[in-house]
Amino acid sequence: MTGRYYVTTPIYYVNGAPHIGHAYTSVAADIMARFKRLAGDEVFFLTGTDEHGQKVEQAAQAAGVAPIAFADQVSADFRAMYDVMNVSYDDFIRTTEPRHIAGAQALWERIAANGHIYLGAYEGWYALRDESFYNEDELVTRPDGTKVAPTGAPVEWVREPSYFFKLSEFADRLLELYETRPAFIEPASRRNEVASFVRQGLRDLSISRTSFRWGIPVPGDPEHVMYVWVDALANYLSAIGFPDADNPRAGFWPANLHLVGKDIVRFHAVYWPALLMAAGLDLPDCVFSHGWWTIEGEKMSKSLGNVVDPRDLVAQFGVDPVRFFLMREMPFGGDSDLSRRAIINRLNVELANDLGNLAQRTLTQVARNCGGVLPAQGVPTEADDALLAQAALLPTLMHGHIDRHALTDGLEDVWRVIRACNAYIDHQAPWALRKTDPERMAVVLRVLVDALRVVGTMLQPYMPGSMGAMLTQLGVAEDERDFASLDRPLPEGRVLPAPQGVFPRYVEDAAQ
Template sequence: MTKSFYVTTPIYYVNGAPHIGHAYTSIAADVLARWKRLDGYDVFFLTGTDEHGQKVEKAALDAGVDPQTFTDQVAEQFQTLAVALGLSNDDFIRTTEERHKRACAALWTKLLDAGHIYLDHYEGWYAVRDEAFYAEDELTTNVHGIRVAPSGAPVEWVREPSYFFRLSAWQDKLLAHYEANPDFIGPNARRNEVLSFVKGGLIDLSVSRTSFTWGVPVPNDPAHVMYVWLDALTNYLTATGYPDADAPRARFWPADVHMVGKDIIRFHAVYWPAFLMAADIPLPKRVAANGWWTAEGEKMSKSVGNVVEPNALIGEFGLDAVRFFLLREMPFGNDGDFSRRALISRLNVELANDLGNLCQRSLSMIAKNCDGKLPPLPTPLTEADIALLSQAQALPALLGAAIEAQAFHVALEEAWKVIRAGNAYIDHQAPWALKKTDIVRMASVLRVLADVIRHVATVLQPFMPDSMGRMLDQLVVPADGRTLAGLATPLVDGTSLPAPQGIFPRFVEEVA
């Protein structure tokens, strides 16, 4: 039976256009999904948009359109970005869809019937920008004398009728779950943050609003709309066909990994598992939170004009170079700084010089000195051959372990260790000199290099699908030989290879 794997991005809030932070999380989830497919898993990869709430209603009003028109326009931008990023998502969910409203109503009814939701009224500090309530001790006063949440969002005192979820009842069960499942929250800094929050004491959570209407109506009480986070989090269930237990995608629940930004870890690691426990639904296996990007050392902001726009980057540098850079540059979970200079350096040094050079030199020598035919694997192998081939053959396990832990930069470094070793092997073996002294050994060296390139290109497909596909084309690797299992089937001796083509040109900055 094929193993299944379910990975999600956060569903992106439609109060503004997508930026590099959205691109980063989406690419990371895509790499994980592609890796699992490469490893033979049946994968379901979900992304989408979160379209309800007071903040969206206000943004639509400011834009002079109704909320549905506004969300249609912004959701389309995120759908377009998903295509531009080369995402392999299996579904794109929008919380304004009828299937999602049905799932929300089903979950609400289940929680209400079980006694986990009750009607009361709410008084407290609310931040419209965060769509969240905050306790008095979480607030500070900014330089303008305005009360603000930890995020910096202004808060206002709100009093209105509200349904509440008995969050306080789940404190001990949540702590027990964190202890029994130490990998449930990653990285450790986020896990510690969540533990501290829950140990500090949970109070019941307001889960409905009456002061605006742009949301999922509460079943049998249309004066209330559901709290946007109860609505939004349910999307992960909606996409599996919930509440239909016989839906084709129901087999994918529970999710294996929710990938989210660190600013929404509390919702995913506290509220979401509490909702699911209360509804007697299995919990996701892991919530992995990534950090934030700055630009040239400064916080990105529209007013400053330094927001890094993904489509412009892709247009200038190419999709695979951007995908590679984002996951190579910033350890997942940490904050990272986007620098144009760093991107160009990574592209020229690691893609063009290291990987591009390894492939171009090796394949050009096969074309020139072996009639363009793949030489046979040497027998016996020398110590140098064995050392390099062993490094290459270890890549699937090494990258798999790193990707499972969302350590994408570590996975790439493992591949680059082999790429650098391959370039050193060429220099030490000097096949151009062997051509004059031992043509059989020259051919053997070139075959070892072809096998190493095949392994490197195979494991890097999730990161750079198009470029690595073209690299495998140059080795004439059949479609069924491009998976991790396919690596067990050797390349065929004597295969005619096409004329080698450079994959990664150097980027030269134009001088104005």
């Protein structure tokens, strides 16, 4: 039974260029979306850019351009990065679009109509870099006596008129949500952190500003602009046509998955569900918070000059090896380190050797010894049945991993099958059977093709281009690449194209 699946990345803030962290989140969401499409679901995959707020206004001023021109430039850069990373989003929303402004204002009006917004004055600590307000007890005092946000961002004391959202009234409902629906926040470590934060008590949230103009005007009071996080979070609704219930996309709500970095989990797991409760709207199924990359053992930062543009990695190693590395190296939900040596090792050992060499050996022997056509399945031995059974189980295992957002675990199960295939081909030695038992050789090669077909099909979401090429060489037609097609054997006698290597080994340039 198929259904609808709605997955989102955060909308990325346009005060800086895209980096490897943005690519990681986007590729992970892309894998989820591609997997669900291959499973037959109707998928809506949303991403975009967050373009309002004081930081953008100041960055535009520093660049000597209007805020919208600045946002246009950076938003286009994110789209360009997505194209390079082969991210198959269905919609790219910008918070400066009229459809978003209308949706965000409609959400505000609904919350206000339900009595959860009031006008007051804000006085407290504000971190411009984080676009976030902090309580006194959250601040960190440095040795020189200056106070900073827990993120290390500078803070300033702000006083100005502000509309407030009655966040304090939702603490009990939020804690009940975390208790009764533990899968709402994943992984569990993030859920525990969020619940602890809420138990400490919630204060009403300042949700408008008057000290700058670059934002969505508050309905009925244009002297105020919306707090950038209320504006930004509303994108998940505005992209599906909210408040128009007749919009063709309206049925995708509630979202199945909001994929976010751990630095913004509080906004998505506290503010967002409270705003939705206040508006009388359904809550998303899951907010999943992934970890951070360090670069060669150091935290990524502009000051260290080690911010990695994923397009530079793709230019050197290829898009699919980079996509594979990002998902294989970091346990999904944890932290990991990105190093040149680790990328080359994954590419050469697991892609070039384990998978690429396996496919090349198998297909070369089909070309040489079977006339380049797909052999019949034949009568299987116990060894054949064992390998094919392991491969046949892979789709069920992968469905479970994807539904648990365990992208790294999914790859490990695929590699178990690949390792089993390599052990099988070494033990069966079809190159020797060619002389002693050519009928058995043909059966062995067919078993390998069938197992590789499953592997290639299940790896398509991770490495769509490379696996498309491999499936073509295995004789799998374009309309035979969804998961349901695995139930239908490939017909014997199908002519296979000449084999070509899918993953060449990476040879380090001596100059590097």
